Amino acid sequence: MSSLGSPIQHRPSVASPFLYQLSAGERELDIVMLDHGYARPWSTHPDASHAKPAKCLFVPRTLRLRTDRTIIENESNIDVVKLVAPNPVAYDVVKARTVMNECERHVNFVRAGMQEPITDDNWEEKLNKTGWTSGQNKLFNKIIKILSGDRLARLTYEGTSNEPVMRRIHLDKCAKRFRQTMSAIAWDTKTTTWLHTVLVNNLSLTLLTIYLDVLQTLKCKVPSLIDKMIHFSSTMHRGSGTTVEALNLLLKRPWDPAISTLNQHKAKKLPNSPLLLLTPSSAQHQSQSQSRRMKFWHSQLSNMGKVVPVTMHVSSGGSGVTLSQCLEHMIGAVKSKILELKSQYTNRPIILIGWNVGALVACQVALTDIVSGVVCLGFPSMGIDGIRGVSYDNHLL
Numbered sequence: 001m002s003s004l005g006s007p008i009q010h011r012p013s014v015a016s017p018f019l020y021q022l023s024a025g026e027r028e029l030d031i032v033m034l035d036h037g038y039a040r041p042w043s044t045h046p047d048a049s050h051a052k053p054a055k056c057l058f059v060p061r062t063l064r065l066r067t068d069r070t071i072i073e074n075e076s077n078i079d080v081v082k083l084v085a086p087n088p089v090a091y092d093v094v095k096a097r098t099v100m101n102e103c104e105r106h107v108n109f110v111r112a113g114m115q116e117p118i119t120d121d122n123w124e125e126k127l128n129k130t131g132w133t134s135g136q137n138k139l140f141n142k143i144i145k146i147l148s149g150d151r152l153a154r155l156t157y158e159g160t161s162n163e164p165v166m167r168r169i170h171l172d173k174c175a176k177r178f179r180q181t182m183s184a185i186a187w188d189t190k191t192t193t194w195l196h197t198v199l200v201n202n203l204s205l206t207l208l209t210i211y212l213d214v215l216q217t218l219k220c221k222v223p224s225l226i227d228k229m230i231h232f233s234s235t236m237h238r239g240s241g242t243t244v245e246a247l248n249l250l251l252k253r254p255w256d257p258a259i260s261t262l263n264q265h266k267a268k269k270l271p272n273s274p275l276l277l278l279t280p281s282s283a284q285h286q287s288q289s290q291s292r293r294m295k296f297w298h299s300q301l302s303n304m305g306k307v308v309p310v311t312m313h314v315s316s317g318g319s320g321v322t323l324s325q326c327l328e329h330m331i332g333a334v335k336s337k338i339l340e341l342k343s344q345y346t347n348r349p350i351i352l353i354g355w356n357v358g359a360l361v362a363c364q365v366a367l368t369d370i371v372s373g374v375v376c377l378g379f380p381s382m383g384i385d386g387i388r389g390v391s392y393d394n395h396l397l
Helices: 017-022 031-035 093-100 102-110 134-157 163-184 189-202 205-219 223-231 244-251 259-264 292-301 323-344 357-368
Strands: 275-278 306-309 350-355 373-377
Touching (some): 093 102, 102 244, 134 205, 189 205, 189 223, 205 223, 275 292, 292 306, 323 357
16 A cells, blocks of 8 residues: 555556546555445445446546645735625615515504514414315415515615615515415315415415515516405404405505616617517406416516517307317417517517417427517426426427
8 A cells, every 4th residue: 555645546447548548547446445344335335226426527536645736825915803884886875675574564564453462482372273174284384484485585685775675576486386385275265264364364474465565576587376364264353444445445455675776777679670579478358357477577568669460269158169279379369460560560670589388389380480580488398298397399490
């Protein structure tokens, strides 16, 4: 055995001399692993027959004995006492903090006259779970876990300079988890009504504020589901008798710290005045209005070029129309609109823009029709046939 100063060189196997040369020809024998079996990697255990030890290709196992390393020496002193001024933010901090605390002010006003305030320490003790089913207990625990996770996240960045943005990011994640949990029960009206009543009447001020923030976030994304959830539930009878209408007014005012910045700084026109063709994501009923979110997207895209939406209206709620037929109708409508625009605007480029399923429709149309570009927002990576995005996926080539 050689000394510790010079590593032992392993002779390369006959089958892989090329890989041995590519990996810098350096092999250091670990003496600890030779003498102490318990220090070996977990993959060398007999029970781990499904795994093999890691192999380092094109990279040496250790850089400790490399002679070609350059050591950067910096003798400059680092000041750890002086506070560094935070970077300026691109939004109105005072206004953002005001709108982000609107739900908290609403909860404080509603429960201002309570004789026994519900605090974070005693709200679970006062909760009566008599008559709850196992499914209701499981759903309630999942929702409380989601709300408590957002509460812990708020404590980590409370008082920081960029708190509105951090809260918006974590609140969107919390709303996503809440929506996934409710989708697992198919947004059952009876269950969601019961859950909303229990949460509104029994949660503490902190958790109730987060819950209203989640409803406010989902109100602009799935308004019909939130309306059903609130409409059939009881009001906040423990406070000052706030009605459902008051809660609806609060949920109609979602906040975002970047909204004012986006409204002030409009996007510039794209060169050659392109036609922005918006592909449909689903068939819509004639009485169905456009969401506030899509209206905002349309207003922003209209600053960049001419927006041409493709809409599909169905009668009788789409009864009698299969999924494949609806998809064929959407693709045919987009192709017809492209031919119409090419005949009317011969020299202007056409860009397809789609959200979710509309992104798939845009990619499908681009395979057969010549367009200048395709913009996919929220492209669904998971479908019935598995995960999309593999190397042989024709939609992504």
